Amino acid sequence: MAITAGGSLNSVPSSQKQALSTNYVDFTSSATEGWAQQYLPDLMEKEAEVFGPRTISGFLAKVGAEEAMTSDRVVWSEQSRLHISLIGTVDLDGDGAGGSSSKGQFTVVSDIDGNIAGDGFALADHGVRVGDIVLLASAGKVSRCRVRVVNATGGHIGLHAYDEDVLTGHSEVASAATLLVIGSEFKKGDDYNGVAKRTANEPTFKTFTNKPIIMKDYYEVSGSDASRIGWVEVSTEQGQGGYLWYLKAEADTRARFTDYLEMSMLESIPGSNSTNVDADLGFSTEADAGTEGLFYSIEQRGNVTSGVTGVNAATDLAEFDAILAEFDKQGAIEEYMMFVNRATSLAVDDMLASMNSYGAGGTSYGVFDNDEDMALNLGFSGFRRGSYDFYKSDFRYLNDKATRGGINDAATSAAIRGVMIPAGVSTVYDQQMGKNMKRPFLHVRYRASATDDRRMKTWTTGSVGAATSALDAMQLHFLTERCLVTQGANNFMLMK
Numbered sequence: 188m189a190i191t192a193g194g195s196l197n198s199v200p201s202s203q204k205q206a207l208s209t210n211y212v213d214f215t216s217s218a219t220e221g222w223a224q225q226y227l228p229d230l231m232e233k234e235a236e237v238f239g240p241r242t243i244s245g246f247l248a249k250v251g252a253e254e255a256m257t258s259d260r261v262v263w264s265e266q267s268r269l270h271i272s273l274i275g276t277v278d279l280d281g282d283g284a285g286g287s288s289s290k291g292q293f294t295v296v297s298d299i300d301g302n303i304a305g306d307g308f309a310l311a312d313h314g315v316r317v318g319d320i321v322l323l324a325s326a327g328k329v330s331r332c333r334v335r336v337v338n339a340t341g342g343h344i345g346l347h348a349y350d351e352d353v354l355t356g357h358s359e360v361a362s363a364a365t366l367l368v369i370g371s372e373f374k375k376g377d378d379y380n381g382v383a384k385r386t387a388n389e390p391t392f393k394t395f396t397n398k399p400i401i402m403k404d405y406y407e408v409s410g411s412d413a414s415r416i417g418w419v420e421v422s423t424e425q426g427q428g429g430y431l432w433y434l435k436a437e438a439d440t441r442a443r444f445t446d447y448l449e450m451s452m453l454e455s456i457p458g459s460n461s462t463n464v465d466a467d468l469g470f471s472t473e474a475d476a477g478t479e480g481l482f483y484s485i486e487q488r489g490n491v492t493s494g495v496t497g498v499n500a501a502t503d504l505a506e507f508d509a510i511l512a513e514f515d516k517q518g519a520i521e522e523y524m525m526f527v528n529r530a531t532s533l534a535v536d537d538m539l540a541s542m543n544s545y546g547a548g549g550t551s552y553g554v555f556d557n558d559e560d561m562a563l564n565l566g567f568s569g570f571r572r573g574s575y576d577f578y579k580s581d582f583r584y585l586n587d588k589a590t591r592g593g594i595n596d597a598a599t600s601a602a603i604r605g606v607m608i609p610a611g612v613s614t615v616y617d618q619q620m621g622k623n624m625k626r627p628f629l630h631v632r633y634r635a636s637a638t639d640d641r642r643m644k645t646w647t648t649g650s651v652g653a654a655t656s657a658l659d660a661m662q663l664h665f666l667t668e669r670c671l672v673t674q675g676a677n678n679f680m681l682m683k
C-alpha cells in the first residue's frame with residue numbers, strides 16, 4: 188500500500204515576522220466568502236495544532252547531565268584494558284633459528300581493539316615481556332608458548348611452544364594470529380635482569396578531548412507589531428497564549444533554538460579538511476572548527492550495526508546475539524536504552540512477538556492477558572536477552588519528516604535507525620577537578636563562570652518593554668556555548 192503525503196503542508200517556518208496572506212484566509216476577497224460581504228463568517232479563532240509536539244529536545248536530558256566548564260577544551264581520560272591481547276601474524280621461521288617448529292615469531296599489528304601504530308598504539312609499548320606465557324591462536328589452533336625474546340622496536344616477539352605438536356600444520360608463511368598473555372614462568376633463582384631485562388608495565392594513558400561551539404539566534408519585532416492585536420488565538424509549547432502574533436513567533440524561535448542545542452550535539456563533527464570553514468570562523472587549524480557529536484563519537488570510537496537485512500537494525504535474535512557478543516567484549520554493561528525510529532521499533536516488536544507462543548484463540552503478546560474487552564497491546568517497551576536488559580523508546584528526531592526522518596528518507600544508505608546507550612555512570616579522571624568523578628556516559632559541558640553563564644543565555648534589547656536602546660523594536664537574543672562528552676563510546680551501539 189502506497190501512502191501519498193499531503194501537499195502544501197505548513198511545516199516550514201516562515202522567514203517573515205508576521206502572518207502572511209498565503210497562510211491564512213484572505214478576508215478582502217469575495218472568493219473566500221470572507222469579510223468582503225455583509226455577513227459575519229464563523230470565526231475559528233484557535234490555531235489548529237496539526238503537527239503535535241513539534242520539538243524534539245529532551246533526549247539528552249533523559250540520558251545525560253549538564254556541567255559547567257571554564258576552558259576552550261574539555262579533556263578526559265578513560266581506563267585502558269587490564270589484560271594484554273594483541274593481533275598480528277605468526278611465522279614459525281621468523282626468529283631465524285633454522286625453522287624448528289619449537290620456535291616462532293609473532294609480529295604485532297594492532298592491539299585487540301584494532302588500534303594500529305600511530306593511532307593510539309605504540310609497537311614499542313605492547314607490554315609483552317620475556318618470560319610471559321601466552322595463548323597463541325592461529326590457523327584454527329591454540330598453542331601455549333613462552334616468550335623467549337622481544338624486539339619492541341619492530342613489534343617482534345620470539346616464542347617457544349610448550350607443546351610442539353600443536354604447531355604442526357603451521358606453514359612458514361606468516362599467518363593471522365591473536366596473542367593473549369596469561370601468566371609467566373621463570374627458573375629457580377632467576378631475576379629480572381639478563382640479556383633482555385624484564386621491565387615493569389605501565390598502564391596506557393588514554394585521553395580524549397572535545398571543544399565547545401558557539402550558537403546564536405535572535406527574534407525581532409517592531410514596536411508597532413508588538414502592540415497589534417490579531418484575530419487568531421495562538422498557543423505555544425511554553426504555555427503562552429493570546430491574540431498577539433509576536434508571542435507565537437518569539438516562542439517558535441526559542442523552541443527552534445532549543446532543538447538546535449540538541450541536534451548539534453547529536454550530529455556535529457570536528458573540522459577535517461575544512462579550510463573554508465576555518466577561514467570563515469577565523470580559526471588557525473582545522474581541528475578548531477566543529478565539535479564531536481554523539482553519532483560521530485560512536486562511529487569513531489564505538490560500535491555500528493547495519494542489521495541483518497542492511498535496512499533495519501536488530502530485526503531478529505541473530506542480530507541481537509551479535510550485538511550482545513560485541514558488548515561482552517567491551518564493558519559488559521547489562522542495561523541499555525534503545526532510542527529507535529518507527530520502522531526499527533516495529534521490527535523489534537515483531538521479533539519479540541514471533542517468540543511468543545500466542546494465546547488460545549487469540550494473540551497474547553508480552554506478560555499480560557488480552558481478552559475481548561481489552562485493547563490489544565502489540566508493543567513492547569523492554570525485554571531481556573542473556574544477561575542484558577533493553578528498554579525501547581521511540582526517538583522522535585529520527586521519525587519527524589522535518590528533522591532526521593526526512594534526511595533518512597533522502598539518504599537511505601547513510602540513514603540512522605537508532606542508538607543504544609548504556610545506563611548508569613562511568614568513573615573518569617576529571618582534569619579540572621583533579622580527581623576521579625562518577626558521571627553519566629553522556630553529559631553536556633557548557634561555558635560558565637561567575638561573570639557569564641552561557642548554558643542558555645537570553646537577553647532583550649530595544650525600546651519595547653524594558654528600553655535599552657533607541658531601536659523601535661524588541662530584539663530577543665539567544666546564545667549558548669557547549670559540547671557533548673561521550674565517555675566509554677566502546678559501550679555504545681549506533682544502528683544504521
